[in-house]
Amino acid sequence: xxxxxxxxxxxxxxxxxxxxxxxxxxxxxxxxxxxxxxxxxxxxxxxxxxxxxxxxxxxxxxxxxxxxxxxxxxxxxxxxxx
Numbered sequence: 001x002x003x004x005x006x007x008x009x010x011x012x013x014x015x016x017x018x019x020x021x022x023x024x025x026x027x028x029x030x031x032x033x034x035x036x037x038x039x040x041x042x043x044x045x046x047x048x049x050x051x052x053x054x055x056x057x058x059x060x061x062x063x064x065x066x067x068x069x070x071x072x073x074x075x076x077x078x079x080x081x082x
Contacts, residue, residue: 001027001028002025002026002027003025003026003030003067003069004023004024004025004026004069005023005024005025005026005035005067005069005071005073006021006022006023006072006073007021007022007023007024007073007074007075008020008021008072008073008074008075009021009022009074009075010074010075010076010077011076011077011078011079012049012077013046013049013052013075013076013077016043016045016046017043017075024038024039024042025038026038026067029066030066030067030068031063031064031065031066031067032054032056032061032062032063032064032065032067033063033064034067035054035067035073036052036054036063039075049077049078050078051077051078052075052076052077052078053075053076053077054073054074054075054076055073055074055076056071056072056073056074057071057072058072
């Protein structure tokens with residue numbers, strides 16, 4: 001069974017997805033780890049990121065967090081600056 005999640009992406013993650021807000025369909029397990037695996041499968045450029053943080057409902061999320069269809073999922077890539 002699939003679940004559709006709404007993603008909000010920043011920085012390079014936004015560029016990879018083609019916009020700040022997008023949707024993705026997940027197969028079980030509906031975890032943060034499963035989300036990242038799906039992203040890497042559908043968008044191979046995610047493999048090039050050294051790291052990416054995922055926030056769910058305004059809190060940084062552990063990899064084993066189970067996602068729900070109404071969760072606000074934010075992708076936060078590494079930030080560089082100077």
